[in-house]
Amino acid sequence: MVSQSRPAVSVAPGRVAFFDLQRQQRRIHDDVRARMDAVLNHGQFILGPEVEQLEQKLAAYAGVPHAIGVSSGRDALMIGLMALGIGPGDAVFVPAFTFAATAGAVCSVQATPIFVDVDPDTFNMDPADLERAVAEVIAAGELTPRVVMPVDLYGLPADYEAIGKIALRHEMIVFSDAAQSFGGTAGNRRVGGMAPISATSFYPTKPLGCYGDGGAILTDDDAIADAVRTLRSHGRQGTGDVAVRNGITGRLDTVQAAILLAKMTIFDDELVRRDEIAALYDAALAGVVGLQKRPAGYKSAHALYTIRSDERDRLKAELDANGIGNALFYRLALHQHPAFAEVPKRPLPVSERLADTVLSLPMNPDLTDEEVARVIAVVREFVSA
């Protein structure tokens, strides 16, 4: 499918989109339309049969007994924390280099996020800094360490083995923010089955995305699954009219579930293509710019392909001038957002450095080899100039 030849050095004209959902939509249009029509015809727009079908497929894919469709990735995090009984006085350890929603969900249940620095190679939560952060919280004596929430940044699973050991020692639960990584693997474990509870997002540009907002919680714990099902539907059990706890309007729409069922039929092929594109970028850009290191045995879902450059802002301007889509995920570490100004301060040097140097290149399964070659050529010409 993909030629491994080195890219042409001279840059051909033509724009390369950062994301291009329209190409994918054209590939699956008929299937999506048929499934949406089926929903229109049966009319069960909330918790229709497609939601349960999707939940079964997601659970089987991840190798866990429960997948529960919810309204977004952020709601998945928040509902999961509610199901775990997390609230005021509880500390939830999150990486400082991630999307704002990770910490936002913690604040939404009135718990306190504690920012942990990330590893300069994988960009994921650094277990050594997690140890330090937990020790600091215990020494301060104001909060109870309850949850570690690693993020699988850009689709690469975090180091759940090391993090799990630390969590066990301090009687904390690991709750994976897998918003970007559904489809990723580490050894023989799939995302969704790497922690007792995981949350993913079906935001349209995610590796498995719908055509609106959506998310899911995956767990092997029956009690957590029960609590999540109740919380996502106003705190009611099943279709009953009794609110057994205070829940939210947090369900996945039937239409979005139908769209995701269509997307799942092409998901594995798309992951293969994302892997091919990443391999092309890796081969051409190693030693040219900084790359996210994927440890042996780990497979990223490649939600994003992100490089590092000390001249990031000039490289961005060059890509813009050449019509190459690009984006900064993330320009700020979490503690640099005004929303989290009240979060306890700790040194987070790697996160700050990444925020100054990262840049994401086009990554989607519909990129052609020629487009990938063009992106590579612009980056290489910039670096060699």
Ligand SMILES: Cc1ncc(COP(=O)(O)O)c(C=O)c1O
């Ligand atoms: C790491 C991370 N966490 C949480 C979310 C929130 O997901 P959603 O946009 O579906 O609410 C995202 C989505 O962008 C994310 O990247």
